Amino acid sequence: MLFLISQYSWLDTSTSREAIMYKSILLTTLGAVSLSLQGCEEPQASEFDNLSVLLAELEEKTSSNMVFIEGGSFIMGDFGAVGDDDVWRPYFPATIEEDKPHEVTLSSYYLSNQKTTWADFDTYLLANQLDVIERIYSENRDRTPYSQDPSSRYFIEKPAQVTWQEAKGYCQWMGAQTALPLDLPTSAQWEFAARNRGSKDWLYSTHDGKYLNSNYEMAELVHEGAEFVPVGSRLPPNPLGIYDMLDNGEEWVNDWFSKAYYRESDGVVDPQGPAQGAKKVIRNLGTDSLSFSFSRRGSSESVPSFAAEGERLIMEYTFRCAAQSNSLIQKNTDRKVTGVR
Numbered sequence: 001m002l003f004l005i006s007q008y009s010w011l012d013t014s015t016s017r018e019a020i021m022y023k024s025i026l027l028t029t030l031g032a033v034s035l036s037l038q039g040c041e042e043p044q045a046s047e048f049d050n051l052s053v054l055l056a057e058l059e060e061k062t063s064s065n066m067v068f069i070e071g072g073s074f075i076m077g078d079f080g081a082v083g084d085d086d087v088w089r090p091y092f093p094a095t096i097e098e099d100k101p102h103e104v105t106l107s108s109y110y111l112s113n114q115k116t117t118w119a120d121f122d123t124y125l126l127a128n129q130l131d132v133i134e135r136i137y138s139e140n141r142d143r144t145p146y147s148q149d150p151s152s153r154y155f156i157e158k159p160a161q162v163t164w165q166e167a168k169g170y171c172q173w174m175g176a177q178t179a180l181p182l183d184l185p186t187s188a189q190w191e192f193a194a195r196n197r198g199s200k201d202w203l204y205s206t207h208d209g210k211y212l213n214s215n216y217e218m219a220e221l222v223h224e225g226a227e228f229v230p231v232g233s234r235l236p237p238n239p240l241g242i243y244d245m246l247d248n249g250e251e252w253v254n255d256w257f258s259k260a261y262y263r264e265s266d267g268v269v270d271p272q273g274p275a276q277g278a279k280k281v282i283r284n285l286g287t288d289s290l291s292f293s294f295s296r297r298g299s300s301e302s303v304p305s306f307a308a309e310g311e312r313l314i315m316e317y318t319f320r321c322a323a324q325s326n327s328l329i330q331k332n333t334d335r336k337v338t339g340v341r
Helices: 018-038 047-063 120-127 164-178 186-194 213-221 330-335
Strands: 066-069 072-076 102-106 110-114 133-136 140-141 251-256 279-285 296-299 305-308 313-316
Touching: 047 066, 047 120, 047 164, 066 120, 066 186, 102 186, 110 186, 120 164, 186 251, 186 279, 186 330
Parallel strands: none
Antiparallel strands: 066 110, 072 102, 133 140, 251 279, 279 296, 305 313
16 A cells, blocks of 8 residues: 655645544545556655654554553452442352452553554554455455544544454554553453452442442443444543443453363462463453453454354454553653552
8 A cells, every 4th residue: 555645745734633644545545546657666765754643643642541550469250240239249159150259469560541443553554554454244345544434433533343463463563663562461450450450349430429320320321322432432431540441342352261271270470361272362241230341251363253144244352452561651650540449
C-alpha cells in the first residue's frame, strides 16, 4: 500500500489527529491511482510524514495510559456469587470448577487503562504495511482505515476486535516502539486489576458513590445501545483508573487455557499459565452478572469461529497491553495508582 504525500504538499498543512486520519484515507486512494500509473515504486521516507506523526502520538498515548499496579497476594478464581442485593455469597459453590480459588502473588506491573482502539490498531497495520481488511464469514475484504462512522464496527474510538496473534503482535511491536516491555497481560494480572488488586469487596465499575442496586440494573446498563461503544464511554473506571474491565468486549490475555492448571497452582508467584495448549484464555464475558464478568474460558488463538452451513463467522476479541516490569515508566510517574482495598 503506497502513500504519496510529497506530491501533495497541501496535505501536510495540518497535524491534528482527525486531519491525519483523514489524510490516510485519502492517500489510500491516491496510492492506488499512483500504482496504476507508475508501477510498484518503493516509497520514499518523506512520503511517510503523516504516519510518523501518528506513530509519535500513539507512542505518547501508550505510555501515558499505563497505570502502575502495586503487586500483592490475592485469591484468584471463582470464589462465589453475588445476589441481586449486590452482597457476596461466598458459600455459593464456584460456577466453573476449573476456576477453583487459589492464592496468587504478583509483582508490580503496568496495565493500559483502555482497550486498544481501531485507530491504534490501524496505525500498527499501516506502519507494518499489513493488509487492512474486514473479515466477513470466510472472506477477507479490503476496508478503509480510520473509519469516522460511529455506527461502524471499525469506528476509530471503538475497541479493536482481533485474533490472539494480532493482539500479541501489536503489544510486542508497541513495546519496540516505546522501549517498554509490553505484552498481553497474564490472566492473573488481568483479574488482579479488574478486581481492584484482588478485592472481594469490589462489585461493579460504577462503585464510585453511584451504586447500582441489582444485577438487573447492571443488565440494563451493559446491554443498552450498541454491542461495542467508544472505549471508556459507558461506565466509569474502577478505583485503579481502568476502563471497560466489565463490558465492551471480551479480552485476550497471554495464557494458554487449561482446566487443570489452577487446581494445581495454589501459592504460585507471577503465574504465566500452562507451557502449551490448544486455546488461549479470554477474560471479561461482558455479562450483567459479576460471577461471570471475571470468568475465564478458552478460545482458539487464530480465528475463533463457529460454522453455519459451511460458512464461518469469525468471532474476535478485544485486548489491552501490559508492561511486564515493576520499574516505573518515566512518562507515567505522576500517575502511579495503587488502588483501594
